[in-house]
Amino acid sequence: MVTIVTEVQLKKGTGPKWDELMHERMAAAKEHPGWIGGQLLQPDHDPQRRMIVGTWRSRDDWQAWHTDARFQASRTRLDQLVHGPEVHSWHEVVLEVRRAGDGAA
Numbered sequence: 001m002v003t004i005v006t007e008v009q010l011k012k013g014t015g016p017k018w019d020e021l022m023h024e025r026m027a028a029a030k031e032h033p034g035w036i037g038g039q040l041l042q043p044d045h046d047p048q049r050r051m052i053v054g055t056w057r058s059r060d061d062w063q064a065w066h067t068d069a070r071f072q073a074s075r076t077r078l079d080q081l082v083h084g085p086e087v088h089s090w091h092e093v094v095l096e097v098r099r100a101g102d103g104a105a
Contacts, residue, residue: 001093002054002059006052014081015047019096021078022052028070029054034061048083055070 001007019073029035033049034057041051056062 001055001057001096003053003055003091003093004062005089005091006054007088008050008052008086009083009085010048010050011081012048015042015050018050018078018081021074021081022032022050025071025074028068028074029065030060032065032068034058034064038072055096059090 019040026038026040029038036055037059038055039053041053043049043051054062056065
């Protein structure tokens with residue numbers, strides 16, 4: 001299991017629209033093979049920055065998602081709302097602990 005953290009800087013005033021589009025993208029990703037879970041984070045100190053935390057069975061599953069038509073359709077719309085390139089970092093999941101019965105909204 002792997003987690004990728006993607007950091008983006010949004011153009012001023014685009015946060016609500018970007019968040020809405022990312023919600024749609026994550027809903028579609030849930031149906032893709034290898035998807036385990038994800039979070040969308042906004043740092044307290046920077047309302048124009050977002051961090052996407054996605055956990056996948058493998059990097060190959062993540063890569064396959066990027067060729068999916070649903071991902072590609074959202075890519076153009078999201079890219080218009082960001083300023084600068086995305087920054088990615090990969091992490092091997094060593095341990096994951098959740099309360100029994102907890103799930104994402």
